Amino acid sequence: MNDERVPTSYVLVLWNQRGRRVRVGKLGLIRFEEGFYVYVGSGGSNPLRRAQRHLKPTKPRHWHIDYLTTGPRRMRPVDVHLMPGRRECGVAKRLAARLPAVKGFGSSDCRCPGHLFHASGLPLLLEVLAPLLGSPASG
């Protein structure tokens, strides 16, 4: 399967029960506010496996997102959506129009401001995700 020809992105939703600071690799110490964080990633050649990886509490920390999804104080994964036919930066661009990005998070290899976004509450999260997940492939 060639992931360049058939891109699949995924959206991972994390619940941050309380505000906290987390050291995220080379990005350093970052403040994360209470609420939800929406992460956009590339599914690679096995999107399901990639998405499931985030749900495991124990794993080597390889990507920025691993610093939030690993260990006893991790943010809780509450939702994940595979998005066949969508490129991650296209999805990130749409999210960036509505939600603040965490600067540089997950976007080391592209020009996006970030691939992680904060939604302060559930109503806002649902409002932003509904049209994104419901619309036809375009990005």
Ligand SMILES: [Zn+2]
């Ligand atoms: Zn990007």
